[in-house]
Amino acid sequence: MNAQEFLRPKSSAATHAVDLLAVLSDAASVEAVKSLIVDQAISHARAQIGSIDDAIRLLQVLERPPRQLLVDVSGSTMPLSDLERLAEVCAPSVAVVVIGDRNDVGLFRSLLEIGIQDYLVKPLTVELVQRALSARDPSAQARTGKVISLVGARGGIGVTTIAVSLARHLADETQRQVAYVDLDLHGGAGNSMLGLRTNNGLTGLLEDTRAIDPQSIVGALVPAGDRLFVLSSELPYDAEFAxxxxxxxxxxxxxxxxxxxxxxxxxxxxxxxVTEALDASQVVCIVADPSVHAARECVRLLRFAEDRTGEPVVSVLLNNPLEPVADRVQPKDFQRALGRSVLHELPYDPKSLARAENLGEPVAGRKKQPGFAAAIERIANGLTGRESSAAPLPWHARLMTPRRTP
Incomplete structure (x- = not known):
């Protein structure tokens, strides 16, 4: 079966539950994997002839990602670049085994550095594939996405505007899979800014006493594009939620x-x-405006966030949602009150933000010029490591782990 046949399955179930997916360039390699599937009675497995481009297309139509993926780079002149394209659609949890026809130690080391589980040289045998799939590196279990929390020092200072803009930028510019979760269960502004209606999927997941699994997640998500997905709810104002x-x-x-x-x-x-969200976050961004009250609350939030069990990297974003006037706290005075620097300052940009919010569109503006869109790009670059090319970026998310500001 070729990739085109797979993309036109007889039933939609064919694209739903594939735990092992192998897309290899020759029939002998495919037969070796099929023999392993039969010998080990592996359920929900598929092996077929195809290229890395076919593997990318298949990952795009699967309802959930496979647990293990075998892809073939035989004949590729730029295997690392091909795997970069694969990373754009491949979930962080997938264990990837690369098949090739070059017994190249340098290539093998480069693949391991970017997080590939193993590299096998043809010809494939059942035993060779079995060892590669069963000897998953325990560290691979930790290759998960980056969790970023945004919280405001006070209300009405643009937390959701920044969060939605950042989610859009990461999905559109880094070509990665992004989940935006609005934890205001009674209805935050995220959906209107994205031009969506909530399906109350978030409270549906949280009130279920059974364990949350990938299948239930799929049904609760609302797509806001090819790579951006939203979880939210809009409970009645008088509703309590336990x-x-x-x-x-x-x-x-x-x-x-x-x-x-x-x-x-x-x-x-x-x-x-909020406590559980901060405990599970690798990065916490506290959004403040240049006011005395925000500075006081920011100090409290900094102390609370930095004491979390997950030891997240905590930074401060100084937003300017209101027109600057002489009596507002100056940025240097704000930083002096905090006793630390502000990671990024977002400018007053009312025209771009008003249009974006009311039309459910991305914030307009030329990203390389001063403005809100440019500030979002700088924040995103700090999170992804694009502002620095000194160190190699990891396999899936290409994420930078910033150092904690003293």
Whole structure:
């Protein structure tokens, strides 16, 4: 069966549950994998002839990513570049085994450095493939997406505007899979900014007493594009919601195995949901405006976030949602009050933001020129490591882990 036949399955179930997917360039290699599938009675497995481009197309139509993937770079003049393209559609949790026809130690080392599980040289045998699939490096289990929380020092200072803009930028510019989660269960502004209606998928997941699994996640997500997906809810104003302990952590752990980036838009006040979200985050961005109250609350939030068990990298984003006037706190005075520097300052850009919010469009503006869109690009570059090319970027997310500011 070739890739085109696979893309036109007889039933939609054919694209739903594939735990092992092998797309190899020659019949002998495919037969070796098929023999392993039969010998080991591996369910939900598929092996077929195809190229790395076919593997990319198949990953795009699968309802959930496979647990293990075998791809063939035989004959490729630029295998690392081909695998870069594969990374754009491949979930962080997938264990990738690369098949090739070059017994090249340098290539093998380069593949290991970018997070590939193993590299096998043809001809393939059942035993060779079995060892590669069963000897998964325990460290590969940790290759999950980056969890980024955004929380405001006070209300109305643009947390959701920044979060939505950042989610859009990461999905469109880095070509990675992004989940945006609006944790305001009674209805945040994220959906209107994205031009969507909520399906109440978030509370549906959180109120289910069963474990959150990838299949239930798929049904709860609302697509906002090819790579951006939204989880949200809009409970009635008078509705109470009993959040079971550990539900937020469980949700985040499931999402980060599927997405390269998980952006959490946190409500303004604390509680169990905020605490669990911060505990599960690698990066916490505290959004403040240049005011005395925001500075005071920012100090409290900094202390609270930096004491979390996950030891996230915590930074401050200084937004200017209102027109600058003489009596506002100056950035240098704000930083002096915090006792630390501000990572990024976002400018007052009312025209671009008003149009984007009301039309559900990305923030307009030339990203390389001063403005809100340019500030979002700088924040995204800091998260992805694009602002520095000194070190090789990891396999899936190409994420930088910034150092904690003293």
């Amino acid at each position: 959040l079971r302990p550990g539900a937020i952590s469980e949700l985040i752990n499931t999402l980060k195995r599927r997405f390269h980036y998980v952006l959490l838009d946190l409500p303004g006040r604390g509680g169990h949901s």
